[in-house]
Amino acid sequence: MDAKIVPLPMEQTAQMRLQQVNLAASVGAHYLLQNISFEVFQGDRIVLVGPSGAGKTSLLRLLNRLSEPTQGAIYLDNQEIRQIPVIQLRRQIVLVPQESKLLGMTVEAALTYPLTLQELPRTTIAQRLQYWLEQLHIPSEWLDRTELQLSVGQRQLVAIARSLMLQPKILLLDEPTSALDAGRAAHVLKVLTDLAESGQTTLLMVNHQLDLAQEFCTRVLYLQQGQLLKDSPSPAIDWIDLRNTLIQVETETTQEWM
Numbered sequence: 001m002d003a004k005i006v007p008l009p010m011e012q013t014a015q016m017r018l019q020q021v022n023l024a025a026s027v028g029a030h031y032l033l034q035n036i037s038f039e040v041f042q043g044d045r046i047v048l049v050g051p052s053g054a055g056k057t058s059l060l061r062l063l064n065r066l067s068e069p070t071q072g073a074i075y076l077d078n079q080e081i082r083q084i085p086v087i088q089l090r091r092q093i094v095l096v097p098q099e100s101k102l103l104g105m106t107v108e109a110a111l112t113y114p115l116t117l118q119e120l121p122r123t124t125i126a127q128r129l130q131y132w133l134e135q136l137h138i139p140s141e142w143l144d145r146t147e148l149q150l151s152v153g154q155r156q157l158v159a160i161a162r163s164l165m166l167q168p169k170i171l172l173l174d175e176p177t178s179a180l181d182a183g184r185a186a187h188v189l190k191v192l193t194d195l196a197e198s199g200q201t202t203l204l205m206v207n208h209q210l211d212l213a214q215e216f217c218t219r220v221l222y223l224q225q226g227q228l229l230k231d232s233p234s235p236a237i238d239w240i241d242l243r244n245t246l247i248q249v250e251t252e253t254t255q256e257w258m
């Protein structure tokens with residue numbers, strides 16, 4: 001009988017790659033990020049954790065070129081991101097910042113405007129709007145409101161919806177559930193997980209809520225004082241140890257700040 005041929009596992013190529021990235025502070029002679037190297041693969045659900053001031057937001061901002069590395073390089077699909085026109089890059093890599101602004105628009109305008117700029121057909125825009133309102137349980141009564149008529153948590157949900165309307169290849173989320181109640185936060189993370197599992201979007205999220213992070217992620221990056229100290233698959237993480245480390249480092253940092 002012929003021996004069964006077992007195919008070798010396909011080596012997955014990285015969707016995004018950071019190579020020895022440094023970021024100098026705009027004030028002072030120190031570095032906010034030092035020698036950061038890691039790869040991101042399609043469908044990853046990465047949680048970026050670390051004490052306040054560790055450089056998590058600074059790192060996310062590098063990935064869609066809101067700032068530029070001082071040294072090192074970042075690649076998207078093997079192309080250095082500096083070679084990709086910024087508008088094109090930011091359609092593929094979308095950042096939901098800690099505090100999103102609707103820029104004086106109504107919720108409906110804020111959600112649809114980026115797609116209007118892309119000149120997508122009106123029916124496509126309307127379908128996507130309907131889809132994400134339903135997925136995120138956003139009531140249609142919010143559509144006519146401006147940000148002044150929304151709570152912080154409601155604004156956060158609209159910002160997430162706006163990013164999803166763009167169907168990004170990679171979604172960067174900076175503490176996206178910090179102002180949401182526990183039920184809504186869990187629901188949003190479930191929606192995001194389903195999206196990543198379907199292979200449509202890769203997720204990189206900063207989240208201080210470790211219980212939610214643990215449920216959500218496939219991988220953990222731990223940053224401290226601008227250095228990447230850990231890059232591990234989620235099952236390899238000792239979450240109790242991670243929680244204790246964070247508490248200890250945050251206590252020490254708070255004492256340094258005082």
Ligand SMILES: Nc1ncnc2c1ncn2[C@@H]1O[C@H](COP(=O)(O)OP(=O)(O)OP(=O)(O)O)[C@@H](O)[C@H]1O
Pocket residue numbers: 025026027032050051052053054055056057058059
């Ligand atoms: N442009 C800048 N120039 C100088 N220092 C900066 C600049 N931007 C941020 N910082 C400092 O860089 C460090 C990292 O900030 P960053 O916002 O990236 O941290 P973080 O890990 O996201 O913190 P948090 O969890 O509190 O949001 C902080 O000490 C911050 O004060």
